Amino acid sequence: MVAVTGTGALAASGAAAGIVHVHVVDENGAPAANAVVYATPVDGKLPKRRPASTSIAQQNKTFVPLVSVVQTGAAVNLPNLDAIAHDVYSLSPAKRFELKLYRGIPPRPVVFDKPGLVVLGCNIHDTMIAYLLVVDTPYFAKTDANGDAVLADVPAERYRLTAWHYRQSDPKAQQTKEVDAATDNAVTFVMNLDTP
Structure with missing residues (x-):
């Protein structure tokens, strides 16, 4: 379920860039932190x-942050801040790789050159997991603890706004709604999420 409300303020002001506020909640109305939202121009341009670039660290046998989003082609650093070695890998179709046992900072970042969901793990510590969503657009954000995210400075045109959350029963499922960044200033996604 998606609700869209538009104030028309940007259209009335003649602004060249839009701001879209996104709110993501679960089926009970509770805020959904760590949801990824991204906007793809309808015209495909x-x-x-x-x-x-970004970083996903290993600290206290945990990936930090749990959820990340990058544009296709981004380099991701995977520093190990623990005193013990980790062996970071992914078997995801969007990016298969392994950084064999290491401490500190690997010599090179990992480049994610294909869109899709990448699930990271550690071959030594099975409870370690992180989610990286690689998207083709530069317009993306992640929700905060209140379930809120802002897509700022997007050109005032039509977009397919997509929301994804790692706790969806189908992790590849995404909700999409067409919006106009000039007029649709607030969008709410209601997602069915598994219990953490």
Whole structure:
């Protein structure tokens, strides 16, 4: 279920860029933190931007952050901040790799050159897991503890706004709604999530 409300403020002001506020809740109305939302232009024209790099650390036998999102082509650093070695890997179709037992910072980041969900694990510590969603668009955000995210400075045009959460019963399922960044300033996604 998706609710969209538009104030029309950006359209009335003639602004060239839009801001879309996204709120994600579960089926009981509780805020859904760590949801990924991203906007893909309906016309398929993506700006030529160099993807920003990011880091997913290993600390206290945990991946930090649990959920990340990057644009296709982004380099991700995987520093090990623990005093023990980790063996980070993924068997996901979007990116298969393994960083064999290491401490500190690997010599090179891992480049994620294909869109899709990448689940990270550690061959030594089976409870360690992280989720990385690789998307083709530069317009993305992750919800905070209140289930809120903001897509700022998106050109004022039509988008397919997509929401994904790692606790969905089908981790590949995504909800999508077409919105106009010039007029649809607030979007709410209601997602059926498994108990953590």
